[in-house]
Amino acid sequence: MTDQNLSRRRFLQGSALVAGGAFVAACAPVAGDSGAAESDEGESMSEEPVELVAQYWGTRPEFIEDREILAQRMTDKFPNVTASQNSVPGGQYGEKVLTAIAAGTPPDTMQLNHRWEPFFRGQEALLNVIPFADADDEFSFDVFYPRIIELGTTEGQLVTVPRGWNPFVIYYNRALFAEAGLDDLPTSWENDTWNWDSFLETAQALTADSDGDGRTDVYGMFFPYWYPFLRLGGGDVLSDDQQSSGLDSPEALAALQWLADLRLTHNVSPTPAEIEGLGSAQDLFTAGRVAMFTAGAWGIGALTRVEGLDWDVGPLPRAAGQPPVGYTQYYGHGIPKGTQSADWSWEYLKIISDEESNITVAQTIGDVPAMRHIAESEHFAGLPKPPTRQVFIDSAPHMQVWPTIAPITEIMSRAITPELNLAFLGEKSVEDAVAAAGPQVDEILAAFWQK
Template sequence: MRKMALFGILFILVALAGCRSEPQAVSFMVFGDPAEFAAYESLVEAFEAAQDEVDVTLSHIPSQGDYRTKLATDFAAGTPPDVSLLSFRRAGAFIAAGQLEPLGPYLAESDVIAAEDFYPITLESFTWNDQLMCIPQNISSLVVYYNRDLFTAAGVAEPADDWTWNDFLAAAQALTQDTDGDGTIDQYGLGVEASLYRLAPFVWQNGGEIVDDAAFPTRLGLTLRPAQLALEWFVALQTVHHVVPDRLAEASQDSESRFVAGTTAMYLNSRRGTPTYRESAAFDWDIAPLPRGAQTAGVLHSDAYCLSATATNKDAAWRFIEFANSPEGQTLVAQSGRTVPSLVAVAESEAFLDPAQRPARSRVFLDTIPDLRLVPLLSTWDEIEGTASEEIDRAFYGDIGVEEAAVLARDRTEEYFALAARP
């Protein structure tokens, strides 16, 4: 009798074990340097430790350019990751092609996060035809990273919160030096990418627009006088004032590498540079807001977790996205330095405003949020931005004049505006 009872118990245990479902698989692809990748590894580990119903496979493409290429290729082939990170500037192409699952309905049903928890501009940047398509992970402005040691050595005052274009240029000039007297610049005052995205806030600060109509753009607006004057000022940083490396010097060592090496005093970047600078920069550094022109303005940097429309386990993928954007998930990534959290409560917490971590002036990212503006939400914006940046780059390094660059940027991108799908 006892043997029969034991056999019955064993039979039940085996049956229960056989009924236990396998975890639902979800694939997640990210880009970034090792410090950034480590943050996402921690995120996935924390999610999987909290539950056993969903198994997330994390893949990593270090180069952002390679990531974008692979993502486009995978979507075109019908084999995209279930969850991916997309900038609002590039999400339009995937949305217009019907490749992303709208996440507004999921958010509306969530007991973990709600729309009112986020900075509104981040939700706006991923809204298409009144549908929220992706859940924003971060909100960042473009800021000036600066080497405090070089400022001190040159006797230059650190940037004030209300500094101007003239203050910015004067600092860059004082910090551009031939330290060994051989006639070659050894230390540059500034490093900046010569692109439309970097130029945009300076155009807005000068009272200009980067497109002809912010509500319904049909062409670039760089030929209009306020915008062209901002482009002229931007280009002159290299061609006239030589506070930025010329094309040959930039090719031999890019400006971000120079900043990390301590031979460039200021570098313009979003928050995503912070983990690398914390890990690799052997000097004291901090951040400052962009210098102001006739008015203040900044350009939004925001990435979001997006769900593929072809994902097999959509509910499981949503659970991961929901966790990643919960206070716990955003806190984990914020502690790496990678993000300015899109959740207001986490952005205002010590997880982001950690006084023991650089940059000491992290609140600059929050104080400048009211000044942030969006580039247009168009399916072809990536092509528009890339093509225009080619002409801006040529002007920046003295190959063509500012007026010619503005005209060429306008004319070469007109077809992309004509082809664009828009909200």
């Protein structure tokens, strides 16, 4: 039954592609081979008026402005093209894009990240961009961090052209470090003296009840994300063959226990109740209530705007006997199947991911650009704040990402997170939480692999 449906869908998608290709072929002097890309600046493409829509999530003013510029640049390059953006709040992204694709009116390009790439790829809703790149002399994947391309490629298919990445680091408050008599954090990811033991000692030295009322006023560290630490400790949520839960491995159990202990035994990290209503990790950090926290490069933009805050970044601490792990979340853009013209989508995608766009990522948005030479240039590495920006870039050789299996969101939010939250609240032991999550993870995986 599934096969029948799939083949029908493929047939429809194929028809749409063929129809799109035929349209382009009819209008263009030179037809592309089976809808793949043209190479000569789109000169062979239709001169007919075309309207293109790029789909994004997030509606912050700087995002909207960036996307308007990208659309304008597309129109400048191809005068017959009216390019625009469609930006929706993050929470509505999946519904919005899914319904648009299902209705037969997909956007021409769409934003993708660790959350959405596995899902839409699992739905076979995205085109492989490699053939477009191969057919296009203007474009080369060599300018991007090779590890991002490598991690994003599954079974010879790549669906996302990366634009930026967010390596996770430790943000720390230098003033609080100085008060506690601590040196600045090391900057090398390979340095094994910056490990979980020294991290805990540092956090303990920073944790303080400054007014003596019996309540902690400054917490040494805050971890809004447990996943990077799981990876640092050598564990993962899935087994290596992705057939079952991996949380019951000794490494995973030890890492989760260590995290729970930070909060419940060592009291260096606040419980959700203690910080409720006080804002995000970043807000707590800015207010001086938290001395260290983990986040991606997105912290740079917000923290730079805070006047008088003396902060810097350091690498994630290594776990004993484990290699350094540069956990990162990358994002980029892809082409949904069934767009009006995949060639036009590719042209738009190229602008969204080009050098100028990467410079915007570095300077305006504050993430690390996916293009290596831009990241390492004055546009990112050369900026003054924080002084040790190199830490972000140096994580590249150790890059690791969120699991790429299609049902990962369901695995996390249905099976794992509710149980781990109980463990981090101290209502359940880590072993019990992992034991309760395991069968649920296995069940979701079994249903997935059955297809």
